[in-house]
Amino acid sequence: MKKTKQISAILMGALLTVGTGYASSIKIGFNVPLTGFAAADGKSALNGAELAVEQANAAGGVNGKSLMLVVYDDQASPKEAVPIAQKLIEKDEVIAAISGSYSGSTRAAAGIFQEAGVPYIAAYAVHPDITRAGNYVFRTSFVGEVQGRAGAKLMGETLGAKKVSVITLKNDFGKSLAAGLKEAASNYGITIVSEYEYGIKDRQFGPIVSKVKSDKPDAIYATGYFFTAGPLVSQLRAAGITVPIIGQEGYDSQKFIDIAGPAAEGTIITTSLNRDSASIETKNFIREFESKTGNKADMVAASAHTAVKVIVAAMRKAGTTDKAALREAISATSVVAATGNISFNALGEVRKDVQVQIVKNGTWREYSVISDSKLLAPPNQ
Amino acid sequence: MLYLELFIQGLVQGSIYALIALGLTLVYGLLRILHVAHAALFTLGGYIGVIVSNATGSFTLAMIVAMLLVGFAGMLMYKLAYEPLLSQPPYVSLIASIALFIASEEIFRIAFGPYGLSYQTPPLQGHIELFSGFYLKYAEILVMGLSTVLMITLAWLSMRTRTGVAWRATVTDPDMARAFGVKIQNVRYLNFFIGSSFAAAAGVLVALLNNLVEPTMGSVASYKALAIIVLGGLGSIRGTLIAALLLGVLESFGTIYIGHLLDRDAIAFAFLILVLMIRPQGLMGGKL
Secondary structure, three states: OHHHHHHHHHHHHHHHHHHHHHHOOEEEEEEEOOOOOOHHHHHHHHHHHHHHHHHHHHOOOEOOEOEEEEEEEOOOOHHHHHHHHHHHHHOOOOOEEEEOOOHHHHHHHHHHHHHHOOOEEEOOOOOHHHHHHOOOEEEOOOOHHHHHHHHHHHHHHHOOOOEEEEEEEOOHHHHHHHHHHHHHHHHHOOEEEEEEEEOOOOOOOHHHHHHHHHHOOOEEEEOOOHHHHHHHHHHHHHOOOOOOEEEEHHHOOHHHHHHHHHHHOOOEEEEOOOOOOOOHHHHHHHHHHHHHHOOOOOHHHHHHHHHHHHHHHHHHHHOOOOHHHHHHHHHOOOEEEOOEEEOEOOOOEEOOOEEEEEEEOOEEEEEEEEOOOOOOOOOOO | OHHHHHHHHHHHHHHHHHHHHHHHHHHHHHHOOOOOOHHHHHHHHHHHHHHHHHHHOOHHHHHHHHHHHHHHHHHHHHHHHHHHHOOOOHHHHHHHHHHHHHHHHHHHHHHHOOOOEOOOOOOOOOEEEEEOOEEEEHHHHHHHHHHHHHHHHHHHHHHHOHHHHHHHHHHHOHHHHHHOOOOHHHHHHHHHHHHHHHHHHHHHHHHHHHOOEOOOOHHHHHHHHHHHHHHHOOOOHHHHHHHHHHHHHHHHHHHHHOOOOOOHHHHHHHHHHHHHHHOOOOOOOOOO
């Protein structure tokens, strides 16, 4: 009897140590599309976030504990994101969460996290309503309208374009970018001569290309992701269109260049990641991402990496995992990350410069930086 | 000039639709099965085409290999998924087909990664200028040319060869054909082989036009091909071809002129509904 008692005591002791080892790691939720049409971006974002967690743990963790990413595949679908948010809050009891997903699912999940008082950071989803869910929701990348306005300044001032054709992806991402462009266009002398829309599954743009060619614009503002922009830019150039094509962070991936090939040369985008940045943070991120994954860094990975960094910095500052204190710390963040100097306004929107990159010799290079704080001021409510 | 360009774009898109929808109509005509998983063969063809082309540098070889391999894959699909279900009501094979298609999208993602593949040096990217300002890409010429050649070959096969006649007989009346000594099994295999290899050709061509193959590239094709065969008249090959080309042209003009009202797919389906309201059997379908 004594022997069994001893053995069970030892077993319990062992289980307890292992158990508390698991329990004592800090959990951060992460919803990301790993299957479905957005799986490519999801994989990149996951790699970026995982790198940040590894780096944080290698530096001794946070307040003595190690970080753990709790990952769920949301297929970039609002239907999937809601139960995932609930699971992260109730079952996994995360102290904060990050969305590595598109606007549709992030919007749906944001409300849930706000209600539960769990800080939620949208890494790269652009729809303005996301942060309007409440003061627990933040965003480390530009809201669509801000990036659109930057595009207007880029085309009107820097490139001197007067007539612009707009090709818009028909989803939250594309529409909010186009809205921002249209809002600021007249301030920079731009007239929008035509606008065409396409769906996220389209890859054949023949009719739009023909019509845009007949419109004879000075520049083309085309929204999309690398898997739509690659074919689109390639088809535009093949039709003999030579005017500048301006994209946004959706293009920001080496894959865009792989798909469009030589047609990608000279494409200019507004984005968050500057490959030629002098910042040590950015340089380190680019180098370590490439050595960890074998792929070149892209915007979604950099944004997810930044979001984790913000949470880690806030946790270290707050010194506690109390969610309300963490929210306070996040909103007072001022941290240098891979995508620039990150700080938030009252709505939880980030204030940072817009990086403008251009494809030169088959890779993304710095073209310019837009720092106009008035132009780039994100919405306050 | 713009109208001519839009029209040609429509024919290019329509040719792709025709190649895909043909396989679907062949299967429906023979077995009364709605072969939704056909779109998975389209995607597979695209992947094989890019992989072989990148590995060997020869686009022609890639096209041939893709068509052959996917032809066999189609036969395998019939053998494993449809043949055992022939005695069941038609919705059973439809469910199996849908399940196969959904699984295939994820299998492609697992096997080839989520990022998609591209040609390293895409062939036929140049263009000719037919007259001032009117460009036609070599790839687009190939799409229209190859589709025409394949269709004519198929027509010749079915009209002028013994195999073709046996095939048409089996479609019309399987029991009578069997009585005449036609091996039904072989006809079915041939049917799937041809339909699937045409879909593979479409996949390779689409990969050429976009320079991108992705796991989900078949998703639009899967339901649009269904719409096309219904529009053309279920089981009518001629109807399918006309419907495919017509739809391609309609979408082409539609996306430009009513694109702000209706999405591209919505245009296709709105047209389908319109036609069915006037002519429920489809454009060339027989009496209902």
